[in-house]
Amino acid sequence: MFIRSLLQAAALLPFLTTPTSAQTACNNSPSLCSRAYNNITHLGAHDSPFVRDKSTSFSTSGNQYYNSTVQLDAGVRLLSAQVHKNNSASGADKWRLCHSTCDLLDAGSLTNWLKEIKTWMDANKNEVVTVLIVNSDSAPASDIGAQFASSGIDSYAYTPPSTSVPKTWPTLQSLINNGTRLMTFVASLKETSPQYPYLMDEFTYVFENDFENESPTNYTCTPDRPTGLTTSSTGGRMFLMNHFLYSTALFGIQQPNSTYVNVTNAETGVGSLGARLDNCTGVYGRAAQFVLVDFFNVGPAMKSVDQANGVSGATGRKSVSTAQPDEGASGDDDESAAGRRDASVMAVVAAVVVAVAFGL
Numbered sequence: 537m538f539i540r541s542l543l544q545a546a547a548l549l550p551f552l553t554t555p556t557s558a559q560t561a562c563n564n565s566p567s568l569c570s571r572a573y574n575n576i577t578h579l580g581a582h583d584s585p586f587v588r589d590k591s592t593s594f595s596t597s598g599n600q601y602y603n604s605t606v607q608l609d610a611g612v613r614l615l616s617a618q619v620h621k622n623n624s625a626s627g628a629d630k631w632r633l634c635h636s637t638c639d640l641l642d643a644g645s646l647t648n649w650l651k652e653i654k655t656w657m658d659a660n661k662n663e664v665v666t667v668l669i670v671n672s673d674s675a676p677a678s679d680i681g682a683q684f685a686s687s688g689i690d691s692y693a694y695t696p697p698s699t700s701v702p703k704t705w706p707t708l709q710s711l712i713n714n715g716t717r718l719m720t721f722v723a724s725l726k727e728t729s730p731q732y733p734y735l736m737d738e739f740t741y742v743f744e745n746d747f748e749n750e751s752p753t754n755y756t757c758t759p760d761r762p763t764g765l766t767t768s769s770t771g772g773r774m775f776l777m778n779h780f781l782y783s784t785a786l787f788g789i790q791q792p793n794s795t796y797v798n799v800t801n802a803e804t805g806v807g808s809l810g811a812r813l814d815n816c817t818g819v820y821g822r823a824a825q826f827v828l829v830d831f832f833n834v835g836p837a838m839k840s841v842d843q844a845n846g847v848s849g850a851t852g853r854k855s856v857s858t859a860q861p862d863e864g865a866s867g868d869d870d871e872s873a874a875g876r877r878d879a880s881v882m883a884v885v886a887a888v889v890v891a892v893a894f895g896l
């Protein structure tokens with residue numbers, strides 16, 4: 537009896553000696569724990585699951601060089617993805633992660649991607665993560681919610697107190713304490729679902745600047761979506777600053793401009809992330825809550841975000857190379873990858889030509 541109590545007491549010891557929560561980092565820094573969710577600049581990976589690596593034969597449609605797990609490990613805290621409809625499938629599973637069309641780049645089911653994020657959140661308990669679903673083919677909230685439920689990630693989901701913009705959002709620490717560390721926005725939802733109240737209609741809570749930009753001198757801070765807003769009337773919404781460049785390839789297909797991304801994601805210079813963040817902070821009197829970038833590791837984009845948050849000496853991040861894996865590499869593998877790249881673009885072009893010819 538006595539020995540058992542002794543053992544029980546001994547088992548408690550490690551907990552008694554753990555550091556106090558004041559020293560524990562939230563989203564990689566102790567200084568962020570007491571900050572409201574909307575008083576933090578969150579680094580976002582644009583089209584997070586669409587990866588330009590071996591798994592996609594270095595698809596030119598890929599927006600990131602590393603997958604969502606590596607993104608989170610490196611400090612990315614917002615992941616965006618497009619959901620498209622696969623007409624030949626049925627049920628909630630017909631909604632898949634595809635880039636523009638499922639022929640171009642298919643990154644699998646929404647459920648599997650959410651499972652990957654949940655696995656990471658299970659292992660990283662002091663981190664608040666935001667998922668932004670671009671609802672390209674207008675999936676109903678019930679179908680999207682069903683995939684959140686089947687992935688199990690819904691157990692972390694934060695539900696807003698109402699469907700109007702709150703005056704202030706909870707602090708990271710209170711979201712962590714409550715176990716509601718997942719913020720979920722969907723662009724857009726025709727109607728919210730009482731069964732899945734954590735699916736927040738993006739443009740109710742967030743506004744964005746224009747995202748279709750092809751020139752380093754053409755970025756703006758002006759609200760583009762939802763329509764009808766101006767820089768002086770954004771209705772208390774949070775600001776998501778799109779900061780990536782497209783280039784137009786064959787047949788008008790838009791692709792990420794990867795050759796220029798070292799400038800785009802830099803801290804200083806014309807068209808750099810750092811300079812644009814500063815510019816928009818000047819316009820709104822506070823920093824953007826989210827920045828969305830392509831190829832997040834280049835720059836690295838995280839530097840400008842740490843700067844905006846006043847964070848130095850971040851903890852718990854895994855470092856990732858700032859190089860561009862598909863550029864400047866040599867070897868037989870890359871030659872054949874380039875061949876496959878061209879082949880995949882040609883396949884899409886052929887599909888488009890056929891579709892046009894048959895008036896589809």
Ligand SMILES: *[C@@H]1O[C@H](CO)[C@@H](O)[C@H](O)[C@H]1NC(C)=O
Pocket residue numbers: 574575576577821822823824825
């Ligand atoms: C957070 O608050 C500080 C102090 O008011 C401000 O400088 C900063 O821009 C804010 N950041 C965001 C994302 O609101």
Ligand SMILES: *[C@@H]1O[C@H](CO)[C@@H](O)[C@H](O)[C@H]1NC(C)=O
Pocket residue numbers: 603604605606652
């Ligand atoms: C993500 O990428 C890393 C490194 O390339 C790899 O080890 C890991 O298995 C990948 N994870 C998933 C879920 O694909």
Ligand SMILES: *[C@@H]1O[C@H](CO)[C@@H](O)[C@H](O)[C@H]1NC(C)=O
Pocket residue numbers: 622623624625626632638639642
């Ligand atoms: C669409 O769904 C069908 C039936 O489940 C499946 O065989 C096919 O691979 C899917 N296609 C894409 C591009 O996801």
Ligand SMILES: *[C@@H]1O[C@H](CO)[C@@H](O)[C@H](O)[C@H]1NC(C)=O
Pocket residue numbers: 706707710711714716
């Ligand atoms: C935490 O949960 C309690 C009890 O459900 C609730 O009253 C409170 O508003 C929650 N706080 C946040 C930040 O969500």
Ligand SMILES: *[C@@H]1O[C@H](CO)[C@@H](O)[C@H](O)[C@H]1NC(C)=O
Pocket residue numbers: 749750751754
């Ligand atoms: C930049 O914006 C100007 C004015 O809107 C437009 O005329 C021009 O075509 C844009 N440049 C590029 C490369 O998109």
Ligand SMILES: *[C@@H]1O[C@H](CO)[C@@H](O)[C@H](O)[C@H]1NC(C)=O
Pocket residue numbers: 750751752781782783784793795796
């Ligand atoms: C990427 O942007 C830079 C800067 O505008 C431009 O010089 C370059 O041609 C673009 N790359 C492609 C492939 O369009």
Ligand SMILES: *[C@@H]1O[C@H](CO)[C@@H](O)[C@H](O)[C@H]1NC(C)=O
Pocket residue numbers: 798799802805
């Ligand atoms: C971007 O890369 C180009 C080509 O490698 C190089 O000339 C340029 O100095 C780089 N710029 C920055 C800001 O890193």
Ligand SMILES: *[C@@H]1O[C@H](CO)[C@@H](O)[C@H](O)[C@H]1NC(C)=O
Pocket residue numbers: 814815816817818819
């Ligand atoms: C932001 O940039 C625009 C265009 O480059 C410029 O006209 C404006 O003065 C800048 N605003 C601030 C507050 O820096």
